[in-house]
Amino acid sequence: MDTDQIFFKKNGYLLKKNLIDKKMIDKINKVVNEVVAQDKQKNKKKVTNGTQTYDNYHFVYNSDSSKNKEILRLNNPQNRHKIFYDLSRNKKIISIVKKLIGGSVRFHLGKLNFKLPNKKKGSEVGWHQDWAFYPHTNDDLVTVGIYLDDCTEKNGPLKIIKNSHTKKLYSHHSNENFFVGKIDTSKNKIGVDNSISITGTAGTVVFFHCRSVHGSGSNQMKSSRPLILFGYRACDAWPLINDGNPHPEVNLENYNKNIIVGKKSLKPRLTKVPTIIPLPKKKHYVSIYELQKK
């Protein structure tokens, strides 16, 4: 194992400052600004609010603000523009992902989270494990976060609880037993004060294990905090549920088109991993922002 693999295995995350160079980040931000400007021109707020479809790209708005179109997220940016697609296949990123999840890589999902400025409510993300949303036959899944702008403590950075990936899968269900996508940290005695704040300049990339507990607070600064998140899974990590992203039972050909490193196979690798099916849900195919709301 190399030093990255050792660090990741121990801590459940790996931080690479300035992995993506400034020139590329500037190009990406130009496209982000264009895409956002195009959307803002459409003056009518979409009725879909927090609902999301995964087969294509679209914006997710803050349902707390019924008048202004406050953009929380661009879903599946890799389907919106080639620049995001290329970033999701970036050689530097993929070579690290490959060694962290055992040698094969299948693209899973993409999102661009903006996090609203000025402490606005609606884009905080409660503590959760991605694994709770999409259990697989093994947990060789990693999420990659790429900051498109400098992110300090005041921007509401992503926070990760070190080493939590080796602990249990926490319940993400409410007292009424609905899947709500967040952990009751006090009930579970999780010391969130000791979490690591993932800060860094634009182009900084964080890799975290699908079972690492993470979340983020509000953004106290005047501008948004754009963070692209891409999910990857080992080719033989077979999804136990249809999470709305490319799924073998929906379209096997498309599922296999998402292989970046490795070969298609119908033989899942089964390991002893804790799993809880994320059902029932009060609302299906809604964003984490909607799901976590009281």
Ligand SMILES: O=C(O)CCC(=O)C(=O)O
């Ligand atoms: O945007 C963030 O700070 C965290 C987002 C996150 O964890 C998620 O979308 O699952």
